[in-house]
Amino acid sequence: MSQQNKNQGGQAQFSLFSAGPSGPSAKDRQRVQQLTAELEHHNYLYHTLDKPEISDDQFDALFHELQALEDRWPELRSAHSPTLRVGGKLIDGLAKKAHSLQMYGLDNVFSAEQWQDFADRIRRAWDADLNGPLPEGFWCDPKLDGLALEIVYVDGTMQEALTRGDGEVGEVVTEAVRTIRTVPLRLAGPGPFPARLEVRGEVVMYKKDFAALNEKQEALGLKTFANPRNAAAGTLRQLDISITASRPLRFLAYSLGEAQWPPAPVCKLQSEVMARLKEYGFLTPPDGKLCNSVQAVEDYAQWVREHRPQFRMEIDGAVAKLDNLEAQQALGFTARAPRFAVAFKFPAEQAQTLLQGIEIQVGRTGVLTPVAVLEPIAVGGVMVSRATLHNEDEIRNRDVRVGDTVMVRRAGDVIPEVVGPVLDKRPADAEEYIFPHNCPVCHQPAYREEGEAAWRCENMACPAIRLRAISHFVSKAGLDISGVGQKWIEQLVNSGRVQSPVDLFTLTIEELLGFERMGEVLAQKFVDALDGAKHTATLPRLISALGIRHVGEQTARTLAAHFHNLDELEKADGETLQSLPDVGPEVASSIRNFFDSPANREQLDRFKGLGLWPQGGKGALAGANGEAAQGEGAVPSGPLSGKTILFTGTLSMARGQAEKLAEAAGATPLGGVSKKLNYLVAGEKAGSKLEKAQKLGVTVLDETEFMSMLHEAGVASE
Template sequence: MAGTPLAYWADPKMDGLALEVIYENGAFVRAATRGDGSVGEDVTANMRTVMNLPLRLRGNDVPSLLEVRGEVVMKNREFQELNRRQEEAGEKVFANPRNAAAGSIRQLDPKVAASRPLRFMAYGVGRVQWASPLMAWTTQHEIMERLGGMGFEIPPQTRLCASRKEVAEHYRLLMETRDSLPFEIDGVVAKVDSLEMQRALGFTSRAPRWALALKFPARQEYTVLEEIRIQVGRTGVLTPVAELRPVRLAGVEVSRATLHNKGYIAEHDFREGDTVLIQRAGDVIPQVLSVDLEKRLEHSVEFAFPDSCPVCGSEAREDGEAVRCTNSACPAKTVQRIIHFVSKAGLDMEGVGRTWVKKLAENGVLNTPADLFTLTKADLLKYERMGDKSAEKFIASVERARETAPFWRLIAGLGIRHVGEQTARILASAYVDLDALGMATREELQDLDDVGPIVAESIHGFFGMPETQELLARFREAGFWPVGGAEEPAPSAESPLSGKVFIFTGTLPDMSRSDAHKLVEERGGTAVKSISKKVDYVVAGENAGSKIAKAEKLGLTVIGFDAFMDMVRQGE
């Protein structure tokens, strides 16, 4: 192989849901999502309904076992037609084809998947077993040709490239013509064509050495920053939010984006009325990048970050990069705490919408999470837009939480600063109930895994507040008192990130470290800053540095940023 010119197979990088379909003796038997790379979700029943997936392979010379890897996608035109039908039926419209495809495949009822215009696009294989070794494929382009012959649809605009220069030319061509393709793509994947060379190159802990994902730059657009609004979170942090003139970006209408903090505004000198450049970081989070100074209004003024809470008027003090409201009884904190309590990061009360929580809190009906357990259907039906079914669903969701919520969800739902899902699980396995947890000393807490002095101080301080003790008493009166101990349930499999611990190292493309941490925590995972054996995934950006070497010594799983974003998308 030495001195042999390398050929490359170049695929468009499809923006869909990654899947593997399995065939035994030519018959389709199973399908699963990629999950976390080791364990996926069984979606066999739904994949049987996908219009272009062969249930039996064509031809006689097929492997006895064949694992085909690919993406479930929707054509752009068919996606638009689906959204038109959804809108006419008064149902939810989808943000983009990828979300529509992923949501359809994860439906419990295969009839829903069957009603959607889904397609499976094959791009490679996993395990292959032949009756004779002489039948085995030798190149990537042979694999793709044979998959096409067996009945699989392969991505458009694939190409066998004789050199790296041809790969670069194909990348530029697809980047220029991506909008004319029938499917969404977000880059090109180049693979060494020779399977013998692929085996020789092998894998790193993050990815195969014989393949390279060449992502397109994030789509960017200019729009007008119409207003900078300050939101107050459950811990009192004042977060500036850009209210934008709505603009379509990467298949989604963007009308707002976080401006992070006081320092970010000052650094970029964002002003109301500015024309700003925006993008979706990782094609997920809207991000305001910069100002077009040539289009700045003549009489624009610098934004003055408030030194008092815009909701309650109390003093706001700087706390590191954040600015916080000092009033523990701030109404905005109350609303956000209850919203957090019912959210997926807390009790996961699916029938209790944040809009109604906000309305009930603003009307003084909900002042603490405990008030949820005293609400009646009659209380809800007093509101004009609350229908009978919605009220029943709301109350049923609260009752389900009262009866079945695990102790760790209650701890996570309390919104204790620095306590996410992973720490909540650890606390729930160590203490039998909130009384026991509240009596724990700082030293006892620090004896637990993942609980350092800052977290221990936060927990101890939370349970020392009179309002916390009053809340606990209300929970007990309402008959809501989950217990913990060693029998805490395993992490939920709803998201590949759920229950996992992540650490980020190096420079992340198109995303700040704090945004990456937020993505993890919103999906039930934990993001940490120091490396240890407790870390499940080390996400490596550019110039990752010494943490990679330490991760390899500890035997940790190291993945690239693209693989991390794939995990994020699979949970949507």
């Protein structure tokens, strides 16, 4: 009898199982345990090792048998059941949660000389008297171009998963990560397992899978993804988990956060960690190896670079980290990166293709950006058909002409750009490109201010500006309204129903149902999201969403901390605005120009009438992540209240955490040293900022003095 027939026989036998009066029989329990183990074994063989032993039909038969048993007896479904990988549920949104240990980024080197300098810095920082000789070995593996992720296991069973986020706080994506077939729902092996193990790695999409996904998206008339990293990130953040489950994501593990090891064996080397991760059932970056010298690391990075096209996933470099974990701990971290590891970044990949034309795009602030229309070409595994040409001066400086064969690269391996022409392939009739001095959308005259590189359309009624302004308003840099995406904004603006951000808040479910692909559930969520934003929007978020030129999220927070609402901000003159941190003459002028516009004032009046009128105020904690302002009556007292502050050097805590504590005490963090700075908190190895602050007479604090001020203000440091 074939394996499939055996499975079908098993299903028939299941229908004859009898249950005791209190629940499933012992036979049921045993079969569920057997199926769970067998399915996870075959899942590992297929998705992690790429060595399947049974057919898809045989796997499906086992799966459906387990699913039927669990449906009949839900109490038999374990936290690591293979059936949890199917998805099929909707979640309300992505909650945020702090990492128990910060997830740092990596510093970069771009040449053998910079790598040698990094190795020298390790030697200089190493305290041989305290720690003994410096261990020389480095663990090296390819630098994956994906989405950083942390998966938490408790007693061997997956508990939750967080994106890297800002390194301190990530998005909770547990249900989505359960659907990734290379993620063990329970660690493989007999144990004993760590009481808590935080496994860190990268979610990627293989090149071939990315190409297939984009083909499918295009066939369905849906938006395609720019590159595998965006596809992986967008898939993992889906609120409809069934979409995540349908796409071929892979998780590759490469490091650990917190690890509460059992009594033995404890990993003491990074190479041991990588071996243990494989034993636990994880896929790890391909071709990782231990390099026993600085030169061996350099040779490895060169090998990876030469073989870059052969890797299944996109990579943009090689990573080297000291193999000895105690040495890693002794060297520690800077404010943003480990001192014991570095990324050996590769130059952007380049390719030649034909420049078929140049189009002008109009941005949210009216900037006219030239875009090269290219004969499609694969660059670094991604099909590129359009690339930025930056501005008029860059086109002239690079002497790029329509009809040229041009070199194209993905700047930062993400944004395609034209490097320049291949002159020996230039056609005889190629003419110099003349940059247009009129907006290509509204055809009004464009302007280029002295000292600026960009031509700009200043017609605020321009349809292109209006579309991008509304998109910005709901984006993460604006009010961050989930579910109101670019495609819907385009449809609403193109239909004429929405002509300004405030029009979004007047939409009804009945109107939305008239748009293609908009069903009742989606329409209800759309309206609910906008209605919720009216009540939860903070003043800094609203100021940032308005799209005032030169006013980003940080300046919006500064303004929200000093003005009670937009009425007060509108009345502020240029002198008052320039007295604020981070506000110079150009920014102050831009703010005044915005509020002097009758069209803008009319829009603000409509916001106010709709109830979208959040309050801020001096000393209010207007958080970067949209936390509610404290409002009047909640101004912190103490030496930091109303003061500006800047952190430099290495502190015992992450710089972002220090800034949040300072804000909670009523201070405003700045980005640089100036006469407006009240306090500079200097940690170890403070450099030029400390010297400049001392010259300006700024009060310099050490971390102990800063913590004392927090205590006086009643702000907890934990």
